[in-house]
Amino acid sequence: MSARDLSVLLGVILIIVMLVIPLPGWLLxxxxxxxxxxxxIVILVSMNMEEALQFAVFPTLLLLLTLFRLGLxxxxxxxxxxxxxxxxVIATFGTFVIGGNxxxxxxxxVILVIIQFLVITKGAERVSEVAARFTLDAMPGKQMSIDADLNAGMINEHxxxxxxxKIENESDFYGAMDGASKFVKGDAIAGIIIVLINIVFGLIIGMVQMGMSFSEAIDTYMRLTIGDGxxxxxxxxxxSTATGIVVTRVASQGNLSTDVTSQLLRYPKLLYIAAGTIFLLGxxxxxxxxxTLIASVLGFGAYWLSREVEEPVENESEELDETESDQMKSPENVVNLISMDPIEFEFGYALIPIADSNQGGDLLDRIVMIRRQLAIELGIVIPVVRIRDNIQxxxxxYRLKIKGNEAARGELLLDHYLAMSPGDEDEELEGIETQEPAFGLPAKWVTxxxxxxxxLSGYTVVDPPSVVSTHITEVxxxxxxxxxxxxxxxxxxxHLKESHPIxxxxxxxxxxxxxxxxxxxAKLLRENVSVHNLPVIFETLADFGRMTTDTDLLAEYARQSLAAQLTRQYMKEDQSVKVITVSGKVEKIIADNIQQTEHGNYLALDPESQQSIISAVAAQVEQISLQEETAVLLCSPAVRMYIKQLLExxxxxxxxxxxxxLEPTVExxxxxxxNVA
Structure with a gap:
């Protein structure tokens, strides 16, 4: 334990001792x-801080200081x-203030107590209460603003x-200050009560027990009581003043002294008016x-401040030009130009309302939810999506770019809705023919x-923001x-190491x-297999990693270890999986054409055989798609990877x-x- 920690602990223990054990006058x-x-020290620190969180210990310190003062x-x-x-000290203060009366x-x-209790303490208490309430109410808006900046690429995750x-700490701080201000109020009330006790019971003890006269008792106990008070x-x-300063402090670039002088004296011309008014009072x-003296000081100050305001404006413009020139010449400026965003979403000027929160757009909030949803589904952290308009x-x-390359493109009509037919299309429904961008389904833009x-006609109707959100998610x-x-x-x-270091x-x-x-x-994600269950994947890599470093084989072993996950992913409501089976003849053709090299295995199949297998699979897939079923091809583990490579x-x-x-229990x-001929 450090000396600082020990001193604080001893200080708290000493306060408790003061409440019980009498102390000699010199120690008091x-x-x-x-x-x-x-x-x-507290009031000086409160005046020199730039924002309230720089004095975050103040609520607790307020309690300790109040307890220390009550112990005294x-x-x-x-x-x-x-x-x-x-x-x-008490005798000197009492004699100096009373001055014989x-x-x-x-x-x-009494005046001093009234100033503290009715003016400063009550005001600080009210400001603390309002600040705590407003800070708590503003939290959701601030959180959304942070998410918007994050999605726009203005800030990073850190x-x-x-x-x-900081927002959470501010909420906790102002909540604590709301409660801590009650200590100040209670301390003021306790001070008044203690003074009354000292005077009343002092007169009784002095006159009854110590045999003093009334005038002597009044002089003695009034002097000591006033000094103590x-x-x-x-x-x-x-x-109390420090409490008021802390809770009324607004975050700025300087301390209280800097802000007061810079803001109060910001307009020198107003000082001339004040100087003239004071001079007329003479x-x-x-x-x-x-x-005349005060007016002269104000007039000189206004003249001096006017000169200072003009000079920095010229200097700032010169410094700004030099700074911009230096930035253009600096190598860092060129380096920033070649940086690339992992995901970019660009849109034409007519689509600005879907991203502008001032116009009711909620695209930024939707992208935040998309990133959270995909983090849960895929098990990876999706990078920040940079959103910008593009007049080209x-x-x-709109278009979506992945690592600088266009991955998708679409078109939205903000004053229309996208209507997708479930099957039989209603020819009487008027609209603009189009395709749903995420899945390529036939659709219409309707007013x-x-x-x-x-x-009512059975169409699935979605608004433009939902259309683009779904498209972004799928891409x-x-x-x-x-x-x-x-x-x-x-x-x-x-992240995994924190819970599974071994x-x-x-x-x-x-x-x-x-x-x-x-x-x-990456191989798992490429086939839409979530890596959320990372411990199971690493268990598999730990088991087979020393046998082979072929990442294709390791991915196959990882898929087998995720059998329960894959089964749930493709299992129907009736607890069954509908599949297209690969015949033994096709599997033998593929197995016989696997070439093994020192750099890994690959499928060396002649073009005619490839085409026949692809055509056979396509025919089966087309037939099952008519039943609105997901096309799942089932084969032996030895050839699965090569069949996927062939069909990809x-x-x-x-x-x-x-x-x-697949789990053994699934049907x-x-x-x-x-099959092939």
């Missing part, structure tokens, strides 16, 4: 000076009532995390010398007055494997590098599974067989 005087010193009050009250003595001293003390933490209320007044019975596109056109009619899913690089893979490994140590850096792990995960270019939508990738229904 020492603690009273310490109390005044701490209060002075208890000790001084005990000393005053029992010994008619409370140390030199106890009643005047009492009135001064900066967004810092801003969110002053040495207690002056620090309390400083703390023509009245008010002393002419004083008004048609007004209603709002035809929306209800389209729904990102299709390209998830290309968005997962080594850097992103390392982040996944680091498992990660068995896989990387030996026997598999980060690049090897990235290739395995021509039939990418076909899912290829092996027998080992497999064969709806077709792939």
């Amino acid at each position: 005087s020492f603690f009273i000076l310490i109390n005044i010193t701490l209060a002075l 009050n208890v000790s001084t009250t005990r000393s005053i009532l029992s010994e008619a003595e409370a140390g030199g 106890p009643l005047v001293g009492f009135v001064v003390f 900066q967004a995390k810092e801003r969110r933490e 002053l040495v207690s209320q002056i620090p309390a007044l400083l703390i 023509l009245t019975p008010i002393p002419f010398f004083l008004t 596109l048609h007004p209603n056109e 709002e007055d035809l929306k209800d009619e389209a729904e 990102i899913k299709q390209h998830a494997h290309s968005l997962l690089g080594r850097q992103e893979t390392q982040q996944l490994i680091d 498992l990660v140590a068995e896989v990387t850096p030996e026997p598999l590098s980060v690049g090897d792990v990235q290739k395995v995960l 270019r021509f039939l990418p939508q076909v899912v290829v599974l092996s027998y080992n990738e 497999v229904q064969s709806v077709g067989v792939v």
Whole structure:
């Protein structure tokens, strides 16, 4: 434990001791000076901070200082009532303020208490309450603003995390200040009660127990009570003022002194008006010398400030030109030009309303939800989507770019709805013929007055923001494997290492590098297999990584370990999986044409055989698509990878599974067989 920690703990214990054990007068005087010193430090810190969170410990410190001050009050009250003595500091304060007249001293003390209690303490309490409420109400809006900046690419994930933490800390701080301000209020009330107790019971004890006369008792106990009240209320007044400064402080680039002088004296011409007004007051019975002196100081200050305001404007323009010139010459400026965003969404000027929150657009919020949804579904963190308008596109056109290359393009009509027919198309429905961009289904753009009619006709009707959101989601899913690089893979490994350190140590850096792990995960994502269950995948890599470093084979082993996940992914509501089975003849043709090399295995099949197998699969897929079923091809584990490679270019939508990738308990229904002549 450090000396700082120990000093704070001893300080709290000492406060408790003060409440119980009587202290000598010299020690009370020492603690009273310490109390005044701490209060002075607190108000100086509150005046020099730039924002409230820089003094985040203030609510807790306020409680400790209040307890310390009340402990002093208890000790001084005990000393005053029992010994008619409370140390030199209290006696000096009492004698100085009273000045031979106890009643005047009492009135001064009462005024001081009223100022603290009714003005500063009540005001700080109200401001704390309102600030806490407003800060809490503003949290959702601030969070959405951070998400919008993140999606727009204005900030990165780390900066967004810092801003969110700052918002949470601000909410906690102002909530704590709302409660801590009650300590100040209670302390003021306690101070008044203690003064009354000291005076009343001091007179009784002095006259009854100590045999003092009434005038002697009044002089003695009034002097000590007023002194005790002053040495207690002056620090309390400083703390109350610091509380008001903290809760009314607005974040800025400077401390309180800088802000007051820069903002109060921002308009020098107004000082001339003030100087003239004060000078005119000198023509009245008010002393002419004083008004002339003040007016002269104001006039000189206005002249001096006017010169200072003009010079920086010229200097700033020169510095700005130099800064821009230096930036254009700096190599960093060129480097920034070649940076590339992983995902970019560009749109024509007519589509600006869907992204502009001021016009009711919610595309930024939708993209935030898309990234969260895909993180859960795929198990990877989707990069920030940079959104920008592009005047080179048609007004209603948009496009999505993945790593600088166009991945999708579409068109929206913001004043229409997209109506997709479930089957039999209603020829009477008027609309603009188009295709649903995400899945290529036939659709129509219909006006709002035809929306209800389209729904009654069996059409699925969606608004333009939903259309583009669905398109973005599907395109990102299709390209998830290309968005997962080594850097992103390392982040996944680091996250897994927090909960499974031994498992990660068995896989990387030996026997598999980060690049090897990235290739395995990318191969899974390429076939729409989620890597969310990363511990199971790493268990498989730990088991087979020392046998082979062929990432294709490791991906196949990983798929088999995810059999439960794949089964649920393609299982129907009746707990069955409908598949197209690959015949033994086709499997033998493929197995006989697998070439093994030192760099891995590949399928070396002649073009005629390739075409016959692809045609046979296409025929079966077309037949099952008429039944609105997902095309799932089932084959043996030895040839699954090569069949998928064969079909990937021509039939990418076909899912290829092996027998080992389905749970034994699931019912497999064969709806077709792939065979060749």
